Amino acid sequence: MQVKVVLRSDHVSAMLDKVAIISGGGSGHEPAHAGFVGEGMLSAAICGEVFASPQVDAILAGIRAVTGPMGCLLIVKNYTGDRLNFGLAAEQAKSEGYKVETVIVGDDCAFTSTSRHSWTKRVAGAAAAAGLSLDEVAAEAKRASEMVGTMGVALSVCTLPGQVTSDRLGPGKMELGLGIHNEPGAALADLQPVEVVVSHVLQQILSPVC
Template identity: 50%
Template sequence: MKFFVNETDQIVNEAIEGLLTNPKLTVLDSFPEVRVVIRKDWDQSKVAIISGGGSGHEPAHAGFVGKGMLTAAVCGDIFASPTVDAVLSAILAATGPKGCLLIIKNYTGDRLNFGLAAEQARALGLDVKTVTVDDDIALGQHVKKRGLAGTLFVHKIAGQLAKEGKTLDEIAATAQRVIDHTASIGLSLTECQHLGQETTQRLNDNQVELGLGIHGEPGIEVIAYDQADVLMRVAIEKLAANLPDANGRYAMIFNNMGSVSPIEMSHMSRPPIPRYNC
């Protein structure tokens, strides 16, 4: 597969440089060795909201830095967690007396590196709390659930509460409630494409993967390719069976996993998708 790229090992740095055409964003002086995108107008007077992870999931995470959203985002290599030093640099740059909340997706590298950075920041006297997003319901409730697009709900709600001046304890508790009530599932016609790597193929033209992970991890099952309405019904019914309150009202993020065209997205979001109080 072809990509618009100069040198693969520079694409993250150059993509961040592209983001900096937004005059409200900047990077730390240690860029590009440390890739932290931060609000230029941040004054540490409120709780800082920091997230991040491997690049290749854009606009996550740096694209969500701004008022009412993230204070800063830490960017790793493609599909690789940022280093402990990078996360700690973001915490030190963004955190004031009100403290900092780290929003982590449930992947081993992210949990380890963000967790170690949080411990080091606490040892320096900073008030740091963490929450871990595990919204993927594809593999069931009794396995380590992955963090998917539901992370955006946590970014937005935590960011808005920070903007309103809520305390770190209040924001962390609300963020955890959001996580506890969020469910996500992936549906893909093709395998995940990794920049700079050979394309792998495990699906044929008559197959679709239900529950594909954001790095190409296998889903719950391979199902038959069918019309869009049929495939959407399969995914929605799987989600509905895992909602914490069958009679509750829910907001929905319909995410293209990076490659589905806008016309397909609009087509699949129309009725007759089953309505579950969304």
């Protein structure tokens, strides 16, 4: 297995007195997640294969590399593979004596259930840089996650290298809430003026159930 972990260049000194912030996921969504590594944001990003969650051993390697006495916070997207693998890595790290907390980020308002993600990283990174404790950083990240909602509108689907592009979105069509891995969205609709689309999206995001 190839471990793909991007670390802050100053992670050795940063881990001495700061909570480490770790996130990650499948590749193919750049600049996420490696592009968020740096001062005031992520301490490490764990990169899986294209559209595939990183393996438990890779996540554990990232935790070991950047986590010091203050512990680490894992920021995890609300995807089954990410939740499973980051959760298993967190439990393994705890068994090795590391202090680990996890915040699950679900912001997709298309289905009123599930990326607060980049915003949560910024808040968690700022809280860690300010020297807050692990519990305090986790609380700030959770609060930030609960206050953000998103909804995507797609005019085409994404394509993996070497694969045939799906034609499920015909000419003059758009898909509301299309997933980042081509998961079916909430609705397929005719193209509308941008004002109409934005109004619909905002109504969904601001609804009490989002």
